[in-house]
Amino acid sequence: MTAANIVKGPSPNRPLNRLKSMYELRAYVDKMYEGGREAEDEGKPVAWCMLSIPTPILTAMGVEAVFPENYGTICASSGGAAPFLERAEAEGFPSHMCGYCRNGLGYAAEMADLNGQVPHGAPGGGMSRPTLLVGSGAVCDARYKFFQALGRYLDVPVYIIESPAAGQRESLMEGAYERTVQFLVKEYKEFVDFLEKFLGKKMDWNIIGETQTEKELDTVWWETSELRRVRPCPMNSRDFWSSMSGALYKAGDAKEMTVLYTKMYEEVKDRVDNKIAGINREEKYRLTFQGLPPWHSLSFFDKLADRGWNFVHEYSYHPHKPVDIDLSHISDPMERYVRANHQSLESVIDRDFEPEEAAIIKDEIRKQGYSSRFAAKDVRDFKCDGAFLHPMLTCRAFTAPLYLFQKQIMDVYKVPSLVLEGDIVDLTLFDPVEGLKKAEAFEETMDYYKEVRKKEGLEW
Amino acid sequence: MVNAAGTGLIRVKEIYRNREQRVKELKAEGKTIIGYLCIYPVLEMLTALDLVPYRMFGDMDETITSADDYLPTMVCPFLRSVLDLGIKGKYDFLDGVVMAHICDVGARLSHIWDVAVKTPYSHFIDVPHTDRKISRERLKELLQDFQETLEIFTGKKLTPAGLKESIELHNRQRAMVRELYDLKKPDPPLISGTETLQVMIAINSIPVEEGNNLLKEVISEVKERGDDVPKKSARLLVWGPVIDDIALIEMIESLDATVVMDDTCVGSRNFFADVPLTDDPLDGLAYRYLEELKCPRTFRESNTDGVHRGYQADLEARFGYLGDYAKEWNVNGAILQVPRYCDSHGYEVPQLKDYFEQISLPNIYLEHDYSKAALAPLKTRVQGLTEIIG
Numbered sequence: 001m002t003a004a005n006i007v008k009g010p011s012p013n014r015p016l017n018r019l020k021s022m023y024e025l026r027a028y029v030d031k032m033y034e035g036g037r038e039a040e041d042e043g044k045p046v047a048w049c050m051l052s053i054p055t056p057i058l059t060a061m062g063v064e065a066v067f068p069e070n071y072g073t074i075c076a077s078s079g080g081a082a083p084f085l086e087r088a089e090a091e092g093f094p095s096h097m098c099g100y101c102r103n104g105l106g107y108a109a110e111m112a113d114l115n116g117q118v119p120h121g122a123p124g125g126g127m128s129r130p131t132l133l134v135g136s137g138a139v140c141d142a143r144y145k146f147f148q149a150l151g152r153y154l155d156v157p158v159y160i161i162e163s164p165a166a167g168q169r170e171s172l173m174e175g176a177y178e179r180t181v182q183f184l185v186k187e188y189k190e191f192v193d194f195l196e197k198f199l200g201k202k203m204d205w206n207i208i209g210e211t212q213t214e215k216e217l218d219t220v221w222w223e224t225s226e227l228r229r230v231r232p233c234p235m236n237s238r239d240f241w242s243s244m245s246g247a248l249y250k251a252g253d254a255k256e257m258t259v260l261y262t263k264m265y266e267e268v269k270d271r272v273d274n275k276i277a278g279i280n281r282e283e284k285y286r287l288t289f290q291g292l293p294p295w296h297s298l299s300f301f302d303k304l305a306d307r308g309w310n311f312v313h314e315y316s317y318h319p320h321k322p323v324d325i326d327l328s329h330i331s332d333p334m335e336r337y338v339r340a341n342h343q344s345l346e347s348v349i350d351r352d353f354e355p356e357e358a359a360i361i362k363d364e365i366r367k368q369g370y371s372s373r374f375a376a377k378d379v380r381d382f383k384c385d386g387a388f389l390h391p392m393l394t395c396r397a398f399t400a401p402l403y404l405f406q407k408q409i410m411d412v413y414k415v416p417s418l419v420l421e422g423d424i425v426d427l428t429l430f431d432p433v434e435g436l437k438k439a440e441a442f443e444e445t446m447d448y449y450k451e452v453r454k455k456e457g458l459e460w
Numbered sequence: 461m462v463n464a465a466g467t468g469l470i471r472v473k474e475i476y477r478n479r480e481q482r483v484k485e486l487k488a489e490g491k492t493i494i495g496y497l498c499i500y501p502v503l504e505m506l507t508a509l510d511l512v513p514y515r516m517f518g519d520m521d522e523t524i525t526s527a528d529d530y531l532p533t534m535v536c537p538f539l540r541s542v543l544d545l546g547i548k549g550k551y552d553f554l555d556g557v558v559m560a561h562i563c564d565v566g567a568r569l570s571h572i573w574d575v576a577v578k579t580p581y582s583h584f585i586d587v588p589h590t591d592r593k594i595s596r597e598r599l600k601e602l603l604q605d606f607q608e609t610l611e612i613f614t615g616k617k618l619t620p621a622g623l624k625e626s627i628e629l630h631n632r633q634r635a636m637v638r639e640l641y642d643l644k645k646p647d648p649p650l651i652s653g654t655e656t657l658q659v660m661i662a663i664n665s666i667p668v669e670e671g672n673n674l675l676k677e678v679i680s681e682v683k684e685r686g687d688d689v690p691k692k693s694a695r696l697l698v699w700g701p702v703i704d705d706i707a708l709i710e711m712i713e714s715l716d717a718t719v720v721m722d723d724t725c726v727g728s729r730n731f732f733a734d735v736p737l738t739d740d741p742l743d744g745l746a747y748r749y750l751e752e753l754k755c756p757r758t759f760r761e762s763n764t765d766g767v768h769r770g771y772q773a774d775l776e777a778r779f780g781y782l783g784d785y786a787k788e789w790n791v792n793g794a795i796l797q798v799p800r801y802c803d804s805h806g807y808e809v810p811q812l813k814d815y816f817e818q819i820s821l822p823n824i825y826l827e828h829d830y831s832k833a834a835l836a837p838l839k840t841r842v843q844g845l846t847e848i849i850g
Binding site for chain 1: 529530531532534535536561563564565567568569570571572574575576578582583584586588589590592594595597598601602605608609756757759761768770771774798800801803804806807808809810811813814825827
């Protein structure tokens with residue numbers, strides 16, 4: 001598909017103006033579960049995985065990767081999570097624990113009852129039985145505690161991969177980045193050793209060293225996201241959330257996904273050229289979403305779109321600019337892979353800010369441990385009028401920093417926040433009626449701060 | 461510090477009631493006080509540089525108000541309480557803080573503290589999550605970074621000899637704590653769970669050398685006791701994260717029960733493993749803090765050699781030491797207590813219950829919200845456990 005045959009223009013029937021390219025991409029990503037089931041039928045190994053694991057290593061070893069946290073979003077958005085959540089609670093897992101994980105634990109418990117068969121009526125056809133579990137320490141503790149807990153139902157090995165997350169000040173210490181790179185190279189090589197022993201086969205190092213295709217995928221996804229800076233924003237968060245999984249999890253064929261993401265880029269670019277928004281209403285307010293989405297109540301964003309709210313940015317899952325350095329001189333394919341996927345904080349700051357501002361930010365971080373202007377950068381770049389904060393009963397990692405973010409964007413850029421409590425998976429914890437009332441009232445706040453920003457000489 | 465009040469246990473109660481008094485005195489004398497959270501900040505390095513470590517706790521009696529501006533209500537109430545006290549100025553005597561990647565909220569609190577409270581020195585240790593050899597090497601590198609920032613802050617050099625001396629000092633404290641816990645093995649135990657917790661909180665509030673002196677007095681005093689602690693039917697093990705107030709243990713011991721053993725991070729968890737003395741002391745520290753501390757925040761590998769050993773082996777690898785405690789302390793029941801929203805402990809609950817059931821140890825799970833008001837309804841459940849045992 002090219003830009004020429006994308007149907008353009010708003011569809012007045014719905015407040016949201018969905019991207020056509022999203023549906024094709026979404027269908028491809030959903031095939032991940034089908035692929036897992038096919039692999040199981042063919043006797044191939046299947047790994048249940050968590051975000052931030054080096055998926056290309058699994059691909060190179062012929063292991064099909066399936067992501068239960070993504071499956072949690074599918075269960076929640078299709079209304080199929082409740083039985084799994086209830087089962088997890090009945091098994092004794094506290095109800096305030098991560099909704100994705102409780103969904104997965106309930107699913108695994110059901111699967112154990114069925115001797116490894118997919119539970120009847122599982123959304124999306126269900127996840128196949130895994131051969132191994134590969135967790136990570138990325139972003140939240142649930143990413144390894146969940147898989148450890150799955151040992152109760154799945155008699156398979158668990159391997160956890162480290163994902164360092166030093167503080168900003170500590171990240172700027174001399175040599176910190178290089179030490180992290182060397183650590184990750186060793187960490188991933190140990191994972192390869194483990195897989196080679198477990199699977200009884202050797203790694204194809206040619207695959208892991210080939211980072212170009214992944215880079216193309218990351219680049220087109222990042223460039224698509226960058227197009228959302230313009231007014232009106234051509235792509236609403238609903239489309240972002242629906243299409244992010246391919247780039248995020250790197251499951252599936254990177255070349256095929258790159259083609260699909262390129263189609264999306266072309267459609268979004270076409271909207272930019274023709275000033276077509278991601279909502280079929282006048283773009284009155286531009287918002288960033290902070291937290292994880294209430295997957296069970298995404299239609300709530302249709303109601304907000306109807307009021308002229310366009311969600312132009314999300315802090316969670318937002319793509320970073322891919323590493324743009326020549327790695328061809330590095331002979332070790334694993335080191336090439338690590339450097340292609342892990343940037344130093346210093347290089348990120350230098351890349352994203354003008355030299356003078358970058359120096360101020362680094363100085364702030366070294367002296368006080370943080371920089372509010374660094375934290376608030378995207379609010380400025382995407383010219384947001386407000387932030388939608390979503391504290392979640394079952395997610396500590398994304399909930400804990402929300403109020404600090406609220407303060408930082410207000411202090412630096414006079415951007416107010418709307419706080420609506422809810423959850424990622426549990427429908428009962430979100431009140432859309434009350435939420436809409438608060439949203440209506442919040443419009444006055446956004447109008448007020450628009451004037452404040454104008455008086456302070458800010459550009460939006 | 462000499463035992464001014466005459467007996468060790470009286471001094472313990474004084475410190476428990478007014479934890480910060482001693483470090484405030486020391487600060488007035490020119491000492492530098494460093495606050496720390498949880499059990500992963502490496503205290504030996506602080507002591508070696510003549511810094512006074514002071515463990516930061518919350519306050520169950522203080523309503524959380526100021527922390528509401530920074531931490532939503534659906535995160536750990538203990539950590540919210542710590543931050544609340546910090547914002548209210550109750551930790552103003554601290555010259556610095558050291559925090560570590562203890563859990564999701566604990567890690568983020570380190571950064572929020574920098575914004576909301578601010579202390580002259582602040583450092584965050586991103587402790588790895590696995591206990592593989594390369595993770596220990598990684599932790600050693602992170603401790604080298606920690607050392608560098610401490611040296612810049614103090615203007616002093618941390619020498620291997622000084623660090624070894626400090627390790628020995630802290631190991632002595634650990635040995636004395638184990639000796640204290642041995643006094644809980646008889647039936648009835650020579651010291652109650654409530655008193656033990658007071659001792660532990662006290663030694664977390666004063667310099668290690670003073671803590672050692674205090675422990676020496678307490679142990680000697682307790683050994684001389686007669687029947688101060690009444691004999692009860694239930695000899696319980698209490699498991700979970702931080703308990704920084706005696707209210708919960710007092711409630712349990714107001715029934716036909718004594719807490720004879722614990723696996724909590726103010727209790728035995730932080731004291732039952734020494735730092736091995738290695739040529740490079742940082743190797744021993746990295747080993748102890750990653751491998752030996754049995755907190756659920758660390759994932760223990762059982763299949764790195766590619767051999768899967770199954771659920772039972774996993775339970776034994778993770779919880780076997782609790783079975784040993786149960787035997788040695790003649791435990792006949794267990795309480796799994798977790799403040800609400802403590803995920804790293806919450807995930808363990810069904811599996812730990814599986815383990816306890818395997819070793820035929822009656823147990824209950826108590827979830828609370830770090831407030832004394834919430835303890836009353838839990839009493840009925842503990843009563844139920846004592847009746848099963850009784």
